[in-house]
Amino acid sequence: MTSRRVLTGSKQVSLEVIKRLSSYLRDLKTLENNGVTVVSSGSLAELLGISSVQFRKDLSYFGPFGKKGVGYNVCTLTAKLTELLGAGDCMGFALAGAGKLGSAIIQYSSLQRFNIKIMAAFDSDRRKIGKKIDGLVVADAKDMETTVRTMGLKIGVICVPAKAAQQVAERMASAGIIAVLNFAPTEIKILKKVHVSNVDICVEIEALSYFVRQSAT
């Protein structure tokens, strides 16, 4: 909900732009795997489901890409975006709440493609502690701070119930986490120097249902 911006050179870039760049990179990799070498801004925009103006604007934050009338070299653009997003390095994260959604995320195979790796998962439920999910043993939530600090983890994913989310976020922040992806159906109050992204599945569906009702009237 909060506006998260970061300085890149002299320009401020929002989390929304970074998320779009990340999805551009994902789709460029698919093109690369399919043997496409050069692509026009128009074709790329169509593939990405956005306007070519939006695409060029997003890239423009980070300097010149492509040549007018020639299009983009897929391999070069992929390499540049990979470097820009730091997507070549492996990034580990900690997950709190190994319930159904948390377990699904632990087992989410697409993460590997993004060089993202779950390093530790925690739960306070005795029935879940010690359980092995996709090779990862769920640890006791009381050890979260120590483990996060020892492993130097900076990203936390929250899949705990709504009422526990704020406290878990604060504990993560105190242990050195500086970016949180929150799946709990509640808002996490802003913590100093911590970026919070919220994904609330109910809110997503409810917003769509609003559009459905509007379409029917």
Place this chain on the structure above:
Amino acid sequence: MTSRRVLTGSKQVSLEVIKRLSSYLRDLKTLENNGVTVVSSGSLAELLGISSVQFRKDLSYFGPFGKKGVGYNVCTLTAKLTELLGAGDCMGFALAGAGKLGSAIIQYSSLQRFNIKIMAAFDSDRRKIGKKIDGLVVADAKDMETTVRTMGLKIGVICVPAKAAQQVAERMASAGIIAVLNFAPTEIKILKKVHVSNVDICVEIEALSYFVRQSAT
């Protein structure tokens, strides 16, 4: 990725605004359950993790709410937002892909709070067809169009692998679905008269990892 706007009275409202209203409603319900009757715009904004300017702006699309200096009556505001979002009516959806993430969504207990109900789930994997998840039997994907049409479902949730997502979205659209929530790690190309919302867990985490790297430099 696409800009989705809808006319409300004479003003255009984006999907982002509707999603924020939906999360305001979620948090107002919590306040109401906690016995809070009146709340100031400032306190509400703090709870919601946004600025009070943003909050007032979002509400302003839909006419006057609250009185200056008096604050908001929680019960009245909850009722108005419920009516506005049509959140009092039950809204059913169809889900394609009953893998780990799809199963987690089927079992997602918070949906009930939002009057959202999964009405049908489909998979093309023989090992999943016929499986009972939280009382719902996973149906054969080949019957999706018929079921969606018969039940008059308008919202589809896609949890299939990336390569199958576009085709599933097109089949849903042909059966009458007009709003899609896509969890597959790929972009769904714009379909006529269909709203698409994308939630890519990898993109979310990759965007956060960009901010982590920026913070480290």
